[in-house]
């Protein structure tokens with residue numbers, strides 16, 4: 001089910017949380033809403049969910065072409081998982097997953113056996129078989145979020161909305177759940193909108209990344225495009241891992257550490273290169289990281305393969321020439 005968001009505005013008092021936001025979420029995609037705190041991601045997700053309504057006007061939310069702008073949350077057929085979407089502590093895992101079905105009005109509620117079968121099917125899907133009788137406190141944080149996901153899926157939602165679902169977990173668990181979620185999404189193919197402020201998470205997980213800033217959409221694209229061709233300095237800096245370098249005329253360029261070529265000082269070409277000195281080098285993994293100091297005192301991070309580093313035979317204090325090989329033709 002595709003989601004179409006058209007010209008949405010949302011103000012809280014005099015504060016504009018969303019300004020003329022439009023976005024297409026393709027059917028079956030995993031789309032990440034990425035942006036700093038306060039940029040409007042959660043507000044947008046809540047409006048898609050029907051938990052919040054856009055300001056009156058031309059704004060529309062459509063699911064598969066159908067206008068759902070005025071449809072309340074319970075009737076939109078959406079599943080949610082939030083960062084702190086606490087499970088019911090007094091219920092077993094199975095009861096938690098079944099919850100959304102057991103509270104349906106009698107006329108819509110499936111028979112007991114069907115609910116039971118659905119719960120066990122979901123436990124299998126989120127790889128938590130055998131834990132049905134446990135209570136939430138007997139599970140790890142990562143397992144609890146998978147239960148929350150199973151609970152969201154119990155009602156067979158048409159779209160899945162995730163608001164920083166791994167935000168409260170530690171880095172290692174986060175990373176493994178992220179991979180798991182990607183695989184899971186590929187298996188079930190449910191249109192998913194995912195809020196995160198973690199650029200790595202968005203780039204690794206999503207088919208489509210939507211960068212938000214100050215209540216607006218700043219850029220939309222697949223992860224590779226967003227990373228290789230950031231549309232603005234904001235996107236460049238927000239994605240991180242970039243050198244911001246001022247040239248002698250005061251113009252700023254952005255160059256990523258792996259886009260810099262390091263040459264022997266003897267190969268220095270005044271038209272394209274700058275001279276620098278090795279301040280620090282770190283080469284514990286397959287990629288060596290060098291911190292270089294340009295002649296004007298600016299620092300530059302550079303990434304090289306271990307092989308390149310060995311070929312250059314560099315040590316701290318050596319002088320080198322550096323050349324930008326950025327995709328956007330950034331010059332120093």
Ligand SMILES: Nc1ncnc2c1ncn2[C@@H]1O[C@H](COP(=O)(O)OP(=O)(O)OP(=O)(O)O)[C@@H](O)[C@H]1O
Pocket residue numbers: 012015016017035036037038039040041042043044197
């Ligand atoms: N119910 C509300 N009343 C007043 N202001 C609100 C309300 N909800 C959100 N806001 C404001 O709207 C702005 C956008 O909030 P939102 O939660 O959408 O941002 P976010 O990008 O999800 O941030 P975070 O990553 O911190 O969750 C914020 O400045 C927030 O303070």
